[in-house]
Amino acid sequence: DVKVTQSSRYLVKRTGEKVFLECVQDMDHENMFWYRQDPGLGLRLIYFSYDVKMKEKGDIPEGYSVSREKKERFSLILESASTNQTSMYLCASNSSPDRAGELFFGEGSRLTVL
Amino acid sequence: GQNIDQPTEMTATEGAIVQINCTYQTSGFNGLFWYQQHAGEAPTFLSYNVLDGLEEKGRFSSFLSRSKGYSYLLLKELQMKDSASYLCAVMDSNYQLIWGAGTKLIIKP
Numbered sequence: 722d723v724k725v726t727q728s729s730r731y732l733v734k735r736t737g738e739k740v741f742l743e744c745v746q747d748m749d750h751e752n753m754f755w756y757r758q759d760p761g762l763g764l765r766l767i768y769f770s771y772d773v774k775m776k777e778k779g780d781i782p783e784g785y786s787v788s789r790e791k792k793e794r795f796s797l798i799l800e801s802a803s804t805n806q807t808s809m810y811l812c813a814s815n816s817s818p819d820r821a822g823e824l825f826f827g828e829g830s831r832l833t834v835l
Numbered sequence: 836g837q838n839i840d841q842p843t844e845m846t847a848t849e850g851a852i853v854q855i856n857c858t859y860q861t862s863g864f865n866g867l868f869w870y871q872q873h874a875g876e877a878p879t880f881l882s883y884n885v886l887d888g889l890e891e892k893g894r895f896s897s898f899l900s901r902s903k904g905y906s907y908l909l910l911k912e913l914q915m916k917d918s919a920s921y922l923c924a925v926m927d928s929n930y931q932l933i934w935g936a937g938t939k940l941i942i943k944p
Contacts, residue, residue, distance in 0.1 A: 763922075763933070764932070811877065821930055824878075826878050827877055828876065829875075829876075
């Protein structure tokens with residue numbers, strides 16, 4: 722089974738702190754994604770990556786950056802956390818171009834910014 | 836703009852059948868996906884439709900009408916473990932997924 726592991730399930734940070742969310746997948750997937758999930762809204766894509774060292778902006782990249790130094794690892798960075806970044810963050814990966822909408826998700830990281 | 840609409844919440848009885856609707860307006864269409872998400876857990880893939888018609892997978896079926904911009908997820912013989920949110924997503928012409936807000940399904944004994 723594909724396993725996508727996110728480093729922290731729950732985090733509490735203060736405004737202005739730098740936050741790292743890490744995601745590791747064990748199935749050699751080329752594609753990795755970071756979403757945020759908020760009540761009453763659909764999943765919103767922050768960044769995605771189709772290859773090592775490669776990154777593409779999603780719909781809401783402002784205030785975030787990413788890093789993909791190794792194929793299995795995709796990190797989301799909040800340079801200076803703000804209260805409006807309080808959310809559930811979901812990492813996902815996939816491999817097949819034919820079923821590009823079939824994503825494998827991690828358990829999520831619930832971030833609270835005070 | 837692109838839009839996916841699905842009901843916010845539905846309630847059904849154990850053993851019954853429930854249909855969760857999803858309507859969409861997107862820039863192009865490259866498939867429609869349903870995911871299940873239990874509270875506090877990751878979404879998991881349920882089904883994929885790219886052609887019109889019904890796709891059946893055990894107790895779950897998904898239907899698509901591209902001309903109407905409409906899909907439904909049909910759950911039969913409901914079990915308590917089916918209590919979850921069901922997410923509808925459409926892949927647009929740029930192969931980006933557009934997500935609905937999800938339908939919370941509550942199953943009562």
